[in-house]
Amino acid sequence: MTTLPKKILMNRPFNFGAGPATLPQEVLSEAASEMLDWHGSGMSVMEMSHRGSEFGIIYEQVQTDLRELLAVPAHFKILFMQGGGQAQNAIVPLNLARAGSADFVVTGSWSERSQQEARKYCSVNVAASSEPGSFISLPEPASWKLNPTASYVHICSNETIHGVEFHELPDLKALGSDAPLVIDFSSHVASRPVDWSRVGLAFGGAQKNLGPAGLTLVIVREDLLDRALPICPSAFNYQLLADNQSMFNTPPSYAIYIAGLVFQWLKRQGGIAAMEARNQAKAALLYDTIDHSRLYYNQVAHNCRSRMNVPFFLRDENLNAAFLAGARDHHLLQLKGHKLVGGMRASIYNAMPLEGVQALVAYLLDFEKMHG
Numbered sequence: 001m002t003t004l005p006k007k008i009l010m011n012r013p014f015n016f017g018a019g020p021a022t023l024p025q026e027v028l029s030e031a032a033s034e035m036l037d038w039h040g041s042g043m044s045v046m047e048m049s050h051r052g053s054e055f056g057i058i059y060e061q062v063q064t065d066l067r068e069l070l071a072v073p074a075h076f077k078i079l080f081m082q083g084g085g086q087a088q089n090a091i092v093p094l095n096l097a098r099a100g101s102a103d104f105v106v107t108g109s110w111s112e113r114s115q116q117e118a119r120k121y122c123s124v125n126v127a128a129s130s131e132p133g134s135f136i137s138l139p140e141p142a143s144w145k146l147n148p149t150a151s152y153v154h155i156c157s158n159e160t161i162h163g164v165e166f167h168e169l170p171d172l173k174a175l176g177s178d179a180p181l182v183i184d185f186s187s188h189v190a191s192r193p194v195d196w197s198r199v200g201l202a203f204g205g206a207q208k209n210l211g212p213a214g215l216t217l218v219i220v221r222e223d224l225l226d227r228a229l230p231i232c233p234s235a236f237n238y239q240l241l242a243d244n245q246s247m248f249n250t251p252p253s254y255a256i257y258i259a260g261l262v263f264q265w266l267k268r269q270g271g272i273a274a275m276e277a278r279n280q281a282k283a284a285l286l287y288d289t290i291d292h293s294r295l296y297y298n299q300v301a302h303n304c305r306s307r308m309n310v311p312f313f314l315r316d317e318n319l320n321a322a323f324l325a326g327a328r329d330h331h332l333l334q335l336k337g338h339k340l341v342g343g344m345r346a347s348i349y350n351a352m353p354l355e356g357v358q359a360l361v362a363y364l365l366d367f368e369k370m371h372g
């Protein structure tokens, strides 16, 4: 048995859960120290008016930091909403589907759910699907059957369950389409830069890579704000939210504050380009170990393997329970795969340090030696 370095044993276990997911320890400590009294205000952030001057300071900093980190151009609005990624599956068509139809590229269970939900509000064209190949590759953009009158084209840029990621966003203009591209980037937002010239709207739940559950990030091009369907609920109307600094109603203020601490932490880490390099190194180490193993495997095509969510399987499924129990003994938590695909999954978001992936790799090798 490899013994883990002392420093790691003294710290918290490494948590590979897909979401709600691990947060930087520095952020949790900072939040704990400010829990009862934020900056001498005599209040917890949870107890402040969202319209008061204290929360105003927090909110402005969060907006500024996020815009800087993700290099969001001035003609995009940053909205903070509630309801999670899945609410956006309805909120996006309610706001954008004026022309009555939308295109979906189905590359895993999240984009599949999105297109199912959108059918309540508009007609749906599945422009391409990798379901026949069991969602282990991405359909070539040149093969997509786009509808020229679609209100938007939806993709999930990182499929959290199947572990498939668009390493490059499609260029719809080059495919002859003027429709805005909508991306569900819930599970890889802030893990790499975004090419905003290709995006109309991006949404993501915060609980994978930004902060706690309860906050949903929407970044939307200004010219898309004015197309909501008359039945769109006011609290979900992008224009109303944009006009009211995301405070049409009470925003998830504590979750916004924690995300703000994460943004400050990201800046201290060197920003998104630095995170991307670390994420690439972490993913390469883990995939390399899996690919060189006789016990573990991952079937996703190399050109679209997710750098955030790494599903893998044991060739002998009878060892699954022993693998997970041993992992817990090694302070490696939440490695069980999603019930739809089974096996294991290691989510290695921004807040997972390289040391965590190294500890996982050491355990993988150890377990294989014992059982291979």
Ligand SMILES: *Cc1c(COP(=O)(O)O)cnc(C)c1O
Binding pocket: 019, 083, 084, 085, 086, 087, 110, 156, 158, 159, 160, 184, 185, 186, 187, 205, 208
């Ligand atoms: C987790 C996740 C969602 C769902 O988020 P909820 O906040 O639970 O609605 C949607 N899309 C992707 C890609 C996800 O990973």
